[in-house]
Amino acid sequence: MKTAAVRKQFTSLNQTLYYLDNAATTLKPQAVIERLAKYYAEQNGSPHRGAHRLSILSTQLYDQAKVTVANFVAAGSDDKVVFTRGTTEALNLVAAALPDNFLQKGDNIVITITSHHSNILPWQRLAKRTGAELHYLYCDQSGQIAEAELAKINDCTKVVSLPYVVNGIGAIHPVKEVVKRASAVGALSIVDAAQAVGHIAVNFNDIGCDFLAFSGHKIYGPQGIGVLVAKNGALEKLNPFNLGGDMIEYVTEQSATFAEIPTRFEAGTQNVAGAVGLAAAIDWLAELGFDNVYQHNQLITDQLYAMLVARHDIEVYGPPAGQPRGSLVTFNVKDVHPHDVATILDSCNVAIRAGHHCCQPLMAYLKTQATCRASVGVYNTAEDIAALSFALDKVQEVFA
Amino acid sequence: MLDQIYTQIIIENSRNSKHRGEIEQPTKVERGHNPNCGDDLTLMVKIVDDKISDARFIGSGCAISTASMSMMIDLVIGKTRKEAEQMAQTFLAMIQGEALTDDDRALLQDTVIFESLKDMPARAKCGTLGWHCLKVVVEHA
Numbered sequence: 001m002k003t004a005a006v007r008k009q010f011t012s013l014n015q016t017l018y019y020l021d022n023a024a025t026t027l028k029p030q031a032v033i034e035r036l037a038k039y040y041a042e043q044n045g046s047p048h049r050g051a052h053r054l055s056i057l058s059t060q061l062y063d064q065a066k067v068t069v070a071n072f073v074a075a076g077s078d079d080k081v082v083f084t085r086g087t088t089e090a091l092n093l094v095a096a097a098l099p100d101n102f103l104q105k106g107d108n109i110v111i112t113i114t115s116h117h118s119n120i121l122p123w124q125r126l127a128k129r130t131g132a133e134l135h136y137l138y139c140d141q142s143g144q145i146a147e148a149e150l151a152k153i154n155d156c157t158k159v160v161s162l163p164y165v166v167n168g169i170g171a172i173h174p175v176k177e178v179v180k181r182a183s184a185v186g187a188l189s190i191v192d193a194a195q196a197v198g199h200i201a202v203n204f205n206d207i208g209c210d211f212l213a214f215s216g217h218k219i220y221g222p223q224g225i226g227v228l229v230a231k232n233g234a235l236e237k238l239n240p241f242n243l244g245g246d247m248i249e250y251v252t253e254q255s256a257t258f259a260e261i262p263t264r265f266e267a268g269t270q271n272v273a274g275a276v277g278l279a280a281a282i283d284w285l286a287e288l289g290f291d292n293v294y295q296h297n298q299l300i301t302d303q304l305y306a307m308l309v310a311r312h313d314i315e316v317y318g319p320p321a322g323q324p325r326g327s328l329v330t331f332n333v334k335d336v337h338p339h340d341v342a343t344i345l346d347s348c349n350v351a352i353r354a355g356h357h358c359c360q361p362l363m364a365y366l367k368t369q370a371t372c373r374a375s376v377g378v379y380n381t382a383e384d385i386a387a388l389s390f391a392l393d394k395v396q397e398v399f400a
Numbered sequence: 401m402l403d404q405i406y407t408q409i410i411i412e413n414s415r416n417s418k419h420r421g422e423i424e425q426p427t428k429v430e431r432g433h434n435p436n437c438g439d440d441l442t443l444m445v446k447i448v449d450d451k452i453s454d455a456r457f458i459g460s461g462c463a464i465s466t467a468s469m470s471m472m473i474d475l476v477i478g479k480t481r482k483e484a485e486q487m488a489q490t491f492l493a494m495i496q497g498e499a500l501t502d503d504d505r506a507l508l509q510d511t512v513i514f515e516s517l518k519d520m521p522a523r524a525k526c527g528t529l530g531w532h533c534l535k536v537v538v539e540h541a
Contacts, residue, residue: 336463337438337439337460337461337462337463338437338438338462339437339438339439339462339464339523339526340406340462340463340464343402343405343520343522343523344402344406347402354437355436355437355438356435356436356438363438369438369440369460370437370438398402398406398411399406399411399463
């Protein structure tokens with residue numbers, strides 16, 4: 001993969017910018033921006049209603065985008081794709097739409113301590129709603145879940161939900177094994193793949209989970225579009241989520257029946273531009289070659305990790321060298337608060353994330369309040385890592 | 401921009417604040433928290449005869465939040481609740497971008513060093529954390 005040619009497709013990189021905040025959101029290539037513009041200029045219509053050509057065209061584009069997404073994560077032809085606003089809404093959809101009687105007092109929901117808040121709060125609410133308990137699988141300092149922890153998934157477990165790649169510290173969970181364990185006890189399994197797609201090969205069929213969620217904007221697509229992939233039959237376990245236009249069959253004054261699955265879960269005029277833009281982003285990645293992209297991200301992440309670990313002023317969190325790691329490294333500059341680090345880095349044109357990364361329980365468990373996180377995308381090079389290193393020297397100068 | 405905010409006085413006040421620690425039997429304790437960056441500071445104030453006789457803080461936060469808290473405490477010890485409230489209002493207005501009069505500058509003294517935060521939206525909350533705590537304390541003491 002020729003990174004120089006890739007970089008030319010990102011107008012954001014025309015300025016001096018060392019963008020290492022890709023786990024939060026990626027920059028957008030010209031191909032995606034132009035696709036969005038083309039949709040709105042020439043193809044915009046209200047999908048699934050109206051007999052005119054633009055309505056029909058937007059319906060076709062929306063449905064094609066679902067096929068592109070399903071192929072991207074190797075979902076089967078019977079599996080279903082529901083578009084959402086993002087990973088957060090996809091996880092909320094499943095938790096909110098599970099019927100009250102899906103869980104009873106004494107049942108439990110199992111999630112990992114490594115979860116993003118969007119994989120914690122919806123389950124907290126479901127537990128409160130049904131009287132079930134919320135249990136955690138705990139990890140070691142590197143973010144790995146010990147096999148003994150999996151025994152917490154027992155006959156009373158009805159739901160198991162976990163991240164594939166941990167956004168807080170970059171660990172990669174053995175989702176296939178956990179899902180297998182969940183299936184063995186008859187529990188519903190959900191995988192948050194927001195930090196996995198675009199970085200490692202995600203194979204929905206091979207993982208075997210009931211639901212898998214990810215966001216468009218973290219893989220070079222537009223913000224405001226996300227995906228819930230559902231195994232054939234899984235959506236049947238859910239009540240409708242949002243109610244309104246397009247998701248109905250018949251409506252009378254006092255009652256309603258609902259549309260077929262998966263349309264039942266897509267109320268209101270859908271984000272066709274987002275879906276089309278996401279499909280364009282996936283097509284763009286496919287042109288680069290998915291394996292090339294994954295290898296590139298891994299290579300630059302290795303350089304990032306090696307640079308940080310070699311510095312005596314830095315504490316690095318997550319998997320040690322040689323263990324699988326997503327395209328991000330979480331760290332702290334000793335005796336300097338992450339927000340001060342991020343501000344000084346910004347003055348050196350280096351963009352990273354500072355804070356608790358929406359995983360306060362994990363940060364509390366690891367006994368840290370906040371950290372810095374640098375994360376890699378398809379356009380990053382050794383030059384970005386060098387710029388980060390230089391900027392970290394600047395932090396030391398300021399706080400000397 | 402960086403030189404204006406990460407000055408020696410701010411770094412010194414954040415690292416070696418003489419107001420760090422707890423006070424026994426405080427009149428009022430107020431915890432301030434910036435959930436998105438992890439600043440978590442608690443202001444403890446002792447009020448005797450309507451005057452702030454002592455104030456200290458505990459917790460962890462960035463250089464800007466802790467230095468601002470420390471320099472605020474420097475300023476308000478010995479002041480009445482009303483005077484402290486006036487200072488808090490003036491400081492918060494400064495961060496919101498309101499122009500300072502000479503009287504305002506005299507009132508805020510060294511804490512005007514944080515004026516440049518008005519152009520740093522990502523860090524404004526750090527600089528105002530302690531002042532928000534103080535406002536609650538003096539309004540409800």
